[in-house]
Amino acid sequence: MAKFTLGKSKDDVMGMLPEGDIKITQLGARKVCVVRAGEDVFAFEQQCPHRGAALKDGHINGQGEVICPLHAYRFDLKTGRLASGGSCGDLQVYSCHLSESGLEIVI
């Protein structure tokens, strides 16, 4: 496990992550998707576990889920669990903590 910090303050992170806009960030050797909903921030793998679509092109709904752009499967942003769609594995999600010191992500 490795810990990364983005930004130097909460305001910094809020500015870097416009609400609902899925961004890709490089953390060490890995690129992950990061998205903010209010003061909740979520990080998850870039590719959909169904057929590998780029989740940065998906969107977030009001139920705390990311919706894949290819076949519209939905995954819970907190747990990565498949919320709807056919059958596939769960989405890999990463622990995030937003504080006055920035955004900490553990991968």
Ligand code: FES
């Ligand atoms: S590739 Fe994501 S739902 Fe099929």
